Amino acid sequence: MPFLIDASDKPGQLSVRQKIRPDHLEYLNSQVHLLLAAGAKLSDDGATPHGSFYLIDTDDRARAEAFIDADPYRRNGVFGTITMTRVRKGYFDFARQPAPVMA
Numbered sequence: 001m002p003f004l005i006d007a008s009d010k011p012g013q014l015s016v017r018q019k020i021r022p023d024h025l026e027y028l029n030s031q032v033h034l035l036l037a038a039g040a041k042l043s044d045d046g047a048t049p050h051g052s053f054y055l056i057d058t059d060d061r062a063r064a065e066a067f068i069d070a071d072p073y074r075r076n077g078v079f080g081t082i083t084m085t086r087v088r089k090g091y092f093d094f095a096r097q098p099a100p101v102m103a
Helices: 014-030 061-070
Strands: 003-009 035-042 049-056 079-086
Touching: 003 061, 049 061, 061 079
Parallel strands: none
Antiparallel strands: 003 049, 003 079, 035 049
16 A cells, blocks of 8 residues: 655745755656655645655555655755655546456
8 A cells, every 4th residue: 555645844945945856856756666646735826835745656664754754855854744644545547446347
């Protein structure tokens, strides 16, 4: 079962987030084999980031913790609160998971 990681930025971290973003994206590209989904959490304006979410393909909590601990946003103090939750995919990529068996 995958882990959902929900990371919220500390107040006042937008400039740090923007500065570190290239390193963050490089890190995610190096970890794409683990990513089922990931992205920024945005304010209602649809433009201002205030955190990140990751759905990673691992059954190992220690691996999920290592993943987020290595993220440049985490290493550079952008993130405040981080929660990690095991999840079961019920619907994914516009389809029910696992897909219903057709007779």
